[in-house]
Amino acid sequence: MDKLRSRIALGSAYIVLTLYALLSLYPFLWMISSALKSNQEVLASKSLIPSQLHFEIIVNTWDQLNFFKYFTNSVIITVFVVIGIVLVYSMAGFGFARTKFVGSNLLFISFLGLLFVPGVTVLVPLVQLLKALGLIGRDATLPQTYFGLIMPIINGAGPFSIFLFRNYFASLPSELHDAARVDGASNWGVFFRIFLPLATPIIATVGILNVIGTWNAYIWPSIVLNNPDWYTLPLKLKDLDLQIVIQWNVRMAASLIMITPVIVVFLFLQRYYIRGLTAGAIRG
Amino acid sequence: MAQASTQAAYRPMSGRKRKSFRQHLQDNAGILFVLPAVITFLVFGLYTVIYSVILSFFRWNGFGKFSILPFACAPPACQFAGLDNFAYFLYQEPTMSGFFWQALQHNLIMAVFVTAGTVLVALPIAIALNRAAKGQTIYRVLIMLPMVTAGIAVFYVWSFIYEPDGLLNSVLESVGLGFAAAKQGWLGQPDRALTSLMIVMIWSSVPMAVILYLAGLQTIEKDLYEAAVIDGASAWQQLWNITWPLLLPVTVVIVITSINGVLQGYEMVYLMTYGGPAGHTEVVGLQIFKYGFGDQRQLGMASAMSWALFVLVFIVALVNLRIFRSRTEV
Numbered sequence: 318m319d320k321l322r323s324r325i326a327l328g329s330a331y332i333v334l335t336l337y338a339l340l341s342l343y344p345f346l347w348m349i350s351s352a353l354k355s356n357q358e359v360l361a362s363k364s365l366i367p368s369q370l371h372f373e374i375i376v377n378t379w380d381q382l383n384f385f386k387y388f389t390n391s392v393i394i395t396v397f398v399v400i401g402i403v404l405v406y407s408m409a410g411f412g413f414a415r416t417k418f419v420g421s422n423l424l425f426i427s428f429l430g431l432l433f434v435p436g437v438t439v440l441v442p443l444v445q446l447l448k449a450l451g452l453i454g455r456d457a458t459l460p461q462t463y464f465g466l467i468m469p470i471i472n473g474a475g476p477f478s479i480f481l482f483r484n485y486f487a488s489l490p491s492e493l494h495d496a497a498r499v500d501g502a503s504n505w506g507v508f509f510r511i512f513l514p515l516a517t518p519i520i521a522t523v524g525i526l527n528v529i530g531t532w533n534a535y536i537w538p539s540i541v542l543n544n545p546d547w548y549t550l551p552l553k554l555k556d557l558d559l560q561i562v563i564q565w566n567v568r569m570a571a572s573l574i575m576i577t578p579v580i581v582v583f584l585f586l587q588r589y590y591i592r593g594l595t596a597g598a599i600r601g
Numbered sequence: 602m603a604q605a606s607t608q609a610a611y612r613p614m615s616g617r618k619r620k621s622f623r624q625h626l627q628d629n630a631g632i633l634f635v636l637p638a639v640i641t642f643l644v645f646g647l648y649t650v651i652y653s654v655i656l657s658f659f660r661w662n663g664f665g666k667f668s669i670l671p672f673a674c675a676p677p678a679c680q681f682a683g684l685d686n687f688a689y690f691l692y693q694e695p696t697m698s699g700f701f702w703q704a705l706q707h708n709l710i711m712a713v714f715v716t717a718g719t720v721l722v723a724l725p726i727a728i729a730l731n732r733a734a735k736g737q738t739i740y741r742v743l744i745m746l747p748m749v750t751a752g753i754a755v756f757y758v759w760s761f762i763y764e765p766d767g768l769l770n771s772v773l774e775s776v777g778l779g780f781a782a783a784k785q786g787w788l789g790q791p792d793r794a795l796t797s798l799m800i801v802m803i804w805s806s807v808p809m810a811v812i813l814y815l816a817g818l819q820t821i822e823k824d825l826y827e828a829a830v831i832d833g834a835s836a837w838q839q840l841w842n843i844t845w846p847l848l849l850p851v852t853v854v855i856v857i858t859s860i861n862g863v864l865q866g867y868e869m870v871y872l873m874t875y876g877g878p879a880g881h882t883e884v885v886g887l888q889i890f891k892y893g894f895g896d897q898r899q900l901g902m903a904s905a906m907s908w909a910l911f912v913l914v915f916i917v918a919l920v921n922l923r924i925f926r927s928r929t930e931v
């Protein structure tokens with residue numbers, strides 16, 4: 318009786334999982350299948366399997382929209398954002414968790430308080446600041462504009478990243494620190510040689526969170542980037558919206574090209590990501 | 602041990618002497634680790650926050666000059682307004698305040714339904730995932746996919762699903778529920794647009810909640826359930842008396858982040874409906890954005906409204922913490 322009951326429970330667990338997995342996957346399957354169909358077929362047939370495979374649509378979309386250029390722009394911005402965030406906030410997290418200085422608690426709390434300031438609040442002031450610094454506008458160069466784009470994104474990721482890094486470093490055994498100090502290592506040595514290498518799960522977590530956020534960001538880049546040559550992928554994709562006749566297959570192909578890199582990064586790092594995320598959030 | 606006792610022995614003497622500047626620097630050397638974060642925060646965080654607070658007391662259309670360092674506000678483009686901005690959108694200006702309260706209402710509806718929906722969908726999935734030892738990784742990866750692809754790509758897929766001749770309508774028609782189809786599209790019909798948006802929001806916020814719940818479930822001792830089974834507790838009683846209370850701290854995290862995200866967020870609304878049709882999906886964040894970057898700019902108004910939003914977000918978070926803390930401690 319009990320065995321039967323537990324079998325039913327397990328069976329229903331798999332049914333629930335399979336149903337939801339399909340639900341979460343379906344839009345992506347639809348995206349892939351539509352990217353391989355002709356536009357008429359996308360509209361006419363709701364079948365997932367294309368009657369004829371049009372691989373050329375993906376290739377053409379990549380070429381015609383000059384995707385490589387915007388792809389590169391997106392990669393550059395995302396890489397700088399993620400490196401900046403990991404470097405600046407792993408140090409800060411270590412500083413809060415493992416060193417003492419006057420006012421450290423107050424400073425930590427004021428960082429956390431920033432979580433409640435809506436992002437939209439500072440959009441207008443940020444634009445004015447970047448203008449005043451000459452980082453955006455007609456005379457600004459590409460590096461200047463990208464710098465102006467990147468720094469506020471890094472700052473915006475600050476509170477949550479510091480929170481995750483601090484919790485993680487605080488959870489590591491203090492013997493690590495003491496032993497290294499006895500051996501005469503400075504705080505910097507301890508951080509770079511011992512703590513940072515141990516922080517892979519949390520680096521992966523913070524990294525993925527911000528790869529996803531930056532790669533998909535639309536509103537902030539659309540405000541800062543006024544030269545179409547400097548656009549990121551999402552901005553280029555939004556341009557498709559302006560076409561008079563919507564070509565759904567091109568849209569889907571473009572979306573597919575856009576999400577693939579993030580999915581690949583995610584698949585490689587998901588194990589670390591989950592570990593880091595749950596360690597940081599549950600313990601906090 | 603020895604070191605600690607010697608330190609304790611001479612501390613009273615040296616404590617009275619003023620520490621040298623060098624000693625101070627050494628004691629606080631840890632601040633160097635925090636310094637890059639602090640500098641970034643001062644320039645791009647604190648400065649902009651202060652700017653926004655000050656701007657909320659002015660009327661400024663974005664032309665002409667307004668700056669806080671050094672202070673400048675040149676009429677007629679910029680004028681001191683006192684609390685006028687706040688008064689206008691809160692009650693004084695009928696159209697403006699009407700839009701604001703309507704948007705706020707949408708925010709609150711979303712906060713309640715998206716959060717409840719996320720919890721109600723995520724918990725059973727996490728429980729199922731916890732049971733399913735075989736294939737857990739693959740299921741987990743599949744279920745997590747929606748959180749990887751926020752933004753414009755999601756907007757395109759879902760907008761096709763919601764189109765008048767899109768996926769959802771055809772599915773409904775093919776199973777004989779054609780009368781339920783949305784003739785003007787799910788995002789185009791005033792009575793359905795908000796619900797349709799909330800479904801996308803739940804879809805994209807469930808994965809994170811599942812991960813957090815799964816981590817929480819893995820910390821619950823199996824003995825508890827075995828003891829409950831011996832006492833003759835039903836599956837429902839186990840869920841209600843063991844799983845739910847022990848997962849409450851996780852639920853708190855999910856509820857607070859979800860409400861916080863929904864009240865602050867507007868990017869999905871911006872991309873999918875831009876507040877339409879006819880303001881039926883307008884949210885406060887989007888309205889602030891329109892005052893800041895739309896056709897008729899009222900930058901002081903944008904700032905004032907965003908501080909009202911901040912107060913709301915902050916109070917809701919505090920109330921949540923209070924309610925849940927008293928529950929978890931009892």
